[in-house]
Amino acid sequence: MKKIVLLLFALCLSCKSTSPLTASKHEYAKPVDTTKRPISNQKKKVYQFEYLGVRNDFPAARLNGFIKNNDSTYTASIWPENFPINPSPWYAFKLWSKTERIIYVNLDYSNGAKHRYAPKLSADGENWTLLDSTSVQRSADSTSAQVKLQVGKDTLWLAAQEIQDHRRVGEWVQSMAQHNFVSQNSAGKSMLGRDLYNLNLSKGLNINKPVVLIISRQHPPEVTGFLCMKAFVETIIEEGSTNGFLEKYRILVYPLMNPDGVDLGHYRHNTGGVDLNRDWSQYHQPEIEQVTSHMVHETATHKNDVVLGLDFHSTYRDVYYTPHESIERKIPNFTKAWLEKIRVAVGLKDINESPGKNLQPTSSAWFNRQFGATGITYEIGDDTPRGFIKTKGVESARAMMQLLLAE
Numbered sequence: 001m002k003k004i005v006l007l008l009f010a011l012c013l014s015c016k017s018t019s020p021l022t023a024s025k026h027e028y029a030k031p032v033d034t035t036k037r038p039i040s041n042q043k044k045k046v047y048q049f050e051y052l053g054v055r056n057d058f059p060a061a062r063l064n065g066f067i068k069n070n071d072s073t074y075t076a077s078i079w080p081e082n083f084p085i086n087p088s089p090w091y092a093f094k095l096w097s098k099t100e101r102i103i104y105v106n107l108d109y110s111n112g113a114k115h116r117y118a119p120k121l122s123a124d125g126e127n128w129t130l131l132d133s134t135s136v137q138r139s140a141d142s143t144s145a146q147v148k149l150q151v152g153k154d155t156l157w158l159a160a161q162e163i164q165d166h167r168r169v170g171e172w173v174q175s176m177a178q179h180n181f182v183s184q185n186s187a188g189k190s191m192l193g194r195d196l197y198n199l200n201l202s203k204g205l206n207i208n209k210p211v212v213l214i215i216s217r218q219h220p221p222e223v224t225g226f227l228c229m230k231a232f233v234e235t236i237i238e239e240g241s242t243n244g245f246l247e248k249y250r251i252l253v254y255p256l257m258n259p260d261g262v263d264l265g266h267y268r269h270n271t272g273g274v275d276l277n278r279d280w281s282q283y284h285q286p287e288i289e290q291v292t293s294h295m296v297h298e299t300a301t302h303k304n305d306v307v308l309g310l311d312f313h314s315t316y317r318d319v320y321y322t323p324h325e326s327i328e329r330k331i332p333n334f335t336k337a338w339l340e341k342i343r344v345a346v347g348l349k350d351i352n353e354s355p356g357k358n359l360q361p362t363s364s365a366w367f368n369r370q371f372g373a374t375g376i377t378y379e380i381g382d383d384t385p386r387g388f389i390k391t392k393g394v395e396s397a398r399a400m401m402q403l404l405l406a407e
């Protein structure tokens with residue numbers, strides 16, 4: 001007993017001296033239960049047939065089964081990590097053949113999900129091309145799609161989107177940290193121990209500067225949002241280092257919020273079986289608990305005022321989920337001015353904006369609840385052309401810097 005009391009006393013002392021400042025718990029009008037739920041893992045294996053080989057034993061792969069229907073036709077089963085789940089059926093696997101041939105592969109979701117991601121091909125996992133749409137035939141109800149592939153001795157990668165796994169994102173993070181005003185840090189570890197990357201952008205001292213928070217990939221398949229975030233951050237690094245922006249502002253970037261989900265090829269959830277973008281209330285999941293703590297601790301200890309939070313995602317079209325005019329925030333005029341500048345710069349007739357009242361425990365609501373900041377969910381369409389995604393990332397970073405420099 002005495003030992004336990006002493007131990008508790010020691011723990012209490014140690015938490016007093018080292019405990020980081022953590023985020024407050026927030027209540028929302030539409031709460032979501034984000035306590036841990038079981039997931040089922042796919043079997044990682046090599047499927048070998050007379051001519052054809054198929055494998056899913058690499059990060060970001062998803063293939064739950066593979067059978068031969070006849071000499072030229074095969075069926076690939078694609079299943080989510082658990083139910084219920086948002087219908088975003090991610091798939092990724094590699095194929096090769098002893099002899100050059102044409103094969104047909106049925107991507108069979110058979111779980112209510114509809115074919116969503118246009119298949120991409122790669123010879124090396126780095127450079128991707130879109131499979132011609134004439135080589136993709138959906139079933140009448142879209143719960144499967146047949147893809148026509150030319151396979152040969154060289155391995156062919158087939159995936160729902162370009163693969164941006166934990167390793168590849170880490171290489172990008174490292175390359176950004178080569179600039180002397182960018183530092184690479186860690187916000188903690190995912191449930192399975194993967195690093196929660198953080199980049200700090202600031203010229204001179206961090207102290208007393210207003211802050212912009214940037215996050216991405218709470219949802220594993222949402223690569224197009226990630227690509228936009230990359231162009232956005234690269235532009236802040238390239239141009240914000242010479243236009244005065246990084247002297248005035250500090251930027252904290254968390255580019256891969258769900259590294260386990262990404263490397264396990266999940267549809268949406270983390271290894272706790274939870275949609276991380278509903279956990280910004282009680283912080284049941286370690287990824288959200290640690291990133292929010294990092295944000296609060298970093299900004300409080302450096303006397304930073306968080307003015308803006310951006311969360312990059314993907315959906316069926318480009319759209320901005322913005323705060324409804326009734327929501328109080330530090331820079332009330334920012335959103336309208338920013339979207340208009342982006343619209344003009346990228347040459348669009350209209351920009352899709354969907355204002356919301358922060359009813360659910362999402363990151364964008366949390367940026368406002370925790371800091372009084374403007375919180376925006378920046379959505380890029382699954383099929384938005386990659387060149388346009390980059391242009392949008394560049395121009396929206398320029399527009400943001402112009403507006404915030406004028407504050």
Ligand SMILES: [Zn+2]
Pocket residue numbers: 219222313314
């Ligand atoms: Zn999303």
